[in-house]
Amino acid sequence: MTLQTTTPAVQQKIGYRYVKYTFFKVDPAWRKLSSEDRKSSKKQFLSSLNQSEDMIRPRSYSLVGTRGDVDFMLWTITDSLETLQGFHSDLLKSELGKYLSTPYSYLAMLQGTCWVEVSLRLSLHEKERMVQHAVRGEKENNERPRANGPKISLSYHTHVVLFRHRRLRVHPIVRNRSSRRLPQPRHGSENHRSEQVYSPGDSCFHLPQRSARENAGPAWAITQETKSSPLTDFENDNFLRACWKKETEFTPIWFMRQAGRYLESYRKVRAKNDVLTICKTPELAAKVTVDATTELGVDAAIIFADIMLPLEGIGQSFKLVDGVGPVVEKPIGRMEDVKTIGKFSPKDHVPFVTDAIELAIQQLDGRTPLIGFSGAPFTLASYLIEGSPSREFTKTKRMMYAEPEAWKLLMAKLSSMVSDYLLAQIRAGVDAVQLFDSWSGCLSPSDYQEFVLPFNKQIFERLKPGGIPRIHFGVGTAGILKAMREAGGDVFGVDWRISIDEAWAILGLVAIQGNLDPAILLGANELVHARSSDILARIGGRLGHIFNLGHGVLPDTPPEQVKNLVQFIHGTTRTKR
Template sequence: MASMCSSVSNSSRFLASKPSSSSSCRSKSKLSTIRCAIGEIISEAKVSSSTEPLLLSAVKGEKVERPPVWLMRQAGRYMKSYQLICEKYPSFRERSENVDLVVEISLQPWKVFKPDGVILFSDILTPLPGMNIPFDIVKGKGPIIYDPLRTAEDVSKVREFVPEEFVPYVGEALTTLRAEVKNEAAVLGFVGAPFTLASYVVEGGSSKHFSKIKRMAFSQPEVLHALLQKFTTSMAQYIKYQADHGAQAVQIFDSWATELSPADFEEFSLPYLKQIVDSVKSTHPNLPLILYASGSGGLLERLSLTGVDVVSLDWTVDMAEGRRRLGADVAVQGNVDPGVLFGSKDFITKRINDTVNKAGNHKHILNLGHGIVVGTPEENVAHFFEVAKGIRY
């Protein structure tokens, strides 16, 4: 039914109005039926509770007054305040492994834009040293794995990750963030998915053609499977650890899974993602899990087979089509081209309204289709949040 709403594209059914200063007004509405502007009833929804962050209510399908909004990579290089910290602390590892810096950087976008999600400042590669895989992130080069894994023997040396032992600063930072943010926004944790992590450690860093991991996949699949299983067990533990220390939802980044054909995704990514989701749901059934894969248009239906609560779309798929293909049970996030933030303010407003209209008025988290690009004007990010927070269904 949501697709019927979505079929009215490009009309401004949800109009941006002035941003609301009060989060409590969310709880005041007693409407229990969601209607889209052309009048179809698309679902019966429970009224959200006032103490819960908007993002969590939206994921559950409760009635909310507007879509919650946050941005992937909202903490980082496009912010002047972050660049100042980088001057003082030039090492990415230090910035992301020192509790005070992690908290300060995570809160930078929160203080300025008041997003509905505050993501931990960290990296998907942060667990690697704890698994016996040293890495660094070098300015201008990106991630570097000093000893890329290529053989069964290399993989046998990979240790299972024990978050309490190796990244206690992550737990401490999440607990502090919860206290700082109160329940005005959801504190978000994240992990890398097994295939995406494997791509970094086998390739030795970022990659264009993924030839080394494909050589492993297509000539020694048992070696890759052994590595993927180690990441699977470790990342399931890491998600639980993040939830136990304050994360209210966790995003799984399988950024490069879409380098795989659908059949290869079914062998080298899907079963491991499903295993992570099943494991987390068995102990933390109420923790929302969000899955992001860049360029995922060809794999959408398969992404929802993982059992995640939210699928984050990039901008190569139309939001209305994405919703239709994913089905009503899955919440959607994302979809706005990060390049839109280089456009005029009017253009940004229009694209936000288009996306929100196409997503329909429930189970939608407004976000970009990938991380904010370095060089994005901060005033455009401010405009994005102001418009987004002024929307009323």
């Protein structure tokens, strides 16, 4: 039974546990405090949580992107109602507590019979055997044992919860980044993370005993309505908040080709390695990713990689030629060529990308979110068919028009590959993904609808259960924005060929990213500030804007100009909040 905390006190019962889950809303005035005051109030608040760990076992979760009326949720679990109520009262008296309201707060009682606590007198080996028997040996309705069930890591502080009834239980689920890896499908099932992470019928869940600060990291909402939403907590979460159209401290900004030849730190690495070597060496890819993020002071990192990388896994060899770009060794032209394309396996073909993601996450250490990405099917197909970068895409369109069946098969294979590639990046821990459909702007609206939209839509639908922001980007796409919106995405990147307010009017109720011409950064500061101010004026303070260029940073861009733009956007928009 669940009770509102505003009702009369519940009579304490022996053998019961009491769980209070409270939703907090942060007053926008708190974000206007100085950085030092905010940091101090957060530190005091987290210290209060940690000090009560033994009695209350608090679990805190950010709700960014899942609810618009609250900011975070706090679980508290104890055997004493008095302790529970006193703890919450003290929290609201803290410096941060003065800026908190509690729109929703509930109290639940857990019967002791729902819990099986492993005796501390058992050896670790005996505990493991007990849990493995529960997880692997239990059969239900004559089904096969779940050999790929949850992996349990036990310690002397572990509580094991056995669910033997198919009904909802109140319990916290705590996870860190490593648990972003999607479970393997069960017995050939195509289910993804949202269908497997939470199930009332599963045998066991591990409730780690960790500090409140650690538990403030990524986690899964537990109700069936929000079970697919990942929750995040960063020192700078403005990028993710903007993706979900929530209030931010300032307009977030990051850049495509953030780590590139315009940076001295990148050139030092590049002087000793070619681009593919950097991409395929996780330590180097992570280094240039994090170095650029730190040096520029941007609000999101993007993993260093190349959109062509997964193509090698399906048997399509290529080279990256300086001054030219990707050059495919054996371009595709007909159905016979398409049929030779192999099956893609992220684990076998791009392990260096996921390894680089994990290393970058460690080095970023919660400072900023990390973006993963892939080329879109049309853009990748154009390279495979043309053989190298093209302006007219004549060969690509010839296959579309003259061999539609070959085109559909090629796009279907590439769509599957891209989906698997991005899902692998989500497993590795990225906080958002961007689909680069860089060359789809060469298509008419009707051609995009017929030859591209269905395949991009499949990708976005497969990514949706991941619950992280999905960015849909293209160049020269003013004429197909409405169709791109139909294909899917949570954030849409637009270039400078359309004013950002016009683009947003076409796209509707989504977040938007852009849209300064990269060449503007080759000009004087006054020009950069004027054009950037015009974009901000067109946004008009609406929620959901991420400042970016309309394409990647140009190699000749002065790095100080990029840093200046970051500082200008932060400073200008912070004063208006």
